[in-house]
């Protein structure tokens with residue numbers, strides 16, 4: 103099989119790393135990839151959003167399956183274009199990708215399908231939105247549209263909600279995504295990431311995971327793309343798992359079908375596990391990042407077979423086997439992220455990690471120049487390790503982290519602490 107992976111972050115490195123282990127994969131490409139991914143796959147100099155060029159490449163190189171990592175090309179319709187040209191693709195079409203691309207659409211589908219989620223109202227008019235938040239209850243104000251996970255402001259009451267509305271709708275700090283806002287009830291509980299492969303008819307749940315969204319220890323500071331993740335997530339016990347399958351995945355699959363949408367790819371449900379059971383915070387139309395990294399490390403099954411079964415609508419025949427071990431990923435970021443940060447700083451100790459037997463450092467934002475690694479992004483590396491328990495995997499991962507250094511390197515010291523405390 104010849105496979106093209108679209109994207110160039112830690113998620114895509116984890117996919118490429120796992121795909122390379124399969125004897126079924128002959129040629130493996132990544133576009134644009136990153137220098138770390140260059141170890142497992144051939145890099146192609148086409149941007150992830152340059153969908154026409156990607157389709158030309160896939161046709162010319164006889165690519166059997168294109169796996170789309172990030173949401174932007176999916177929301178832009180890469181899957182529709184590939185399908186119209188007879189090219190196989192892992193990832194939903196433009197309409198179905200609106201589950202992530204439009205929070206308002208996702209809410210509408212959840213409400214009409216009876217999927218548990220926070221109560222909400224949608225506003226395009228700032229005055230009406232102001233009137234609504236005058237009730238002075240804890241709430242969440244969200245810009246409708248992609249804002250790189252940033253367009254979400256948690257508010258304890260009226261004053262904070264009004265300030266959020268001024269920022270999002272008044273001053274358009276998240277750009278055009280601020281034309282409409284979703285105002286939600288604030289949910290209380292523990293978050294978990296639940297992903298499932300979906301092929302239009304069937305779905306196959308993947309191992310559970312938990313992310314750490316805030317930049318600082320103790321869940322302080324602004325939201326990021328994710329500062330670390332582990333799998334499995336103890337909060338997703340058998341009851342929660344069954345509840346997600348019955349109350350989220352089944353009604354969602356039925357809801358998509360009712361609207362005539364064929365969703366082929368991975369569906370990511372960001373959940374709040376509340377006292378009343380799991381409620382959906384958001385859907386994403388792609389693998390979580392960093393969640394993908396520990397999940398790929400635990401996957402025992404052949405990844406290309408699973409992705410191909412998804413793309414071809416054969417999930418009914420598929421099963422996924424998982425290692426009993428836990429995996430933990432610590433994200434190493436540039437100082438200043440998720441705000442402004444410096445790049446081009448030399449990274450020490452990364453090559454020496456090649457001899458590390460219990461883990462792997464996935465590359466998210468690095469470049470190799472003159473035989474040395476340099477930082478090239480906000481999130482730079484995802485240092486990921488396996489262990490018998492979450493506690494031992496965490497120790498191992500931090501040991502890997504301890505061998506890497508650069509000026510201004512930032513990471514959280516408390517990844518997986520909640521799971522470890524749970525016992």
Ligand code: AMP
Pocket residue numbers: 220242244251254256286287288289290293315325372374383384
């Ligand atoms: P979103 O992009 O909508 O998932 O929001 C990003 C983050 O904001 C989530 O991962 C949660 O930590 C938080 N969040 C979003 N919506 C809510 C809510 N209704 N209640 C509590 N926290 C929320």
Ligand code: GLY
Pocket residue numbers: 251313327328386389390391392393
């Ligand atoms: N780590 C959260 C996400 O990928 O959306």
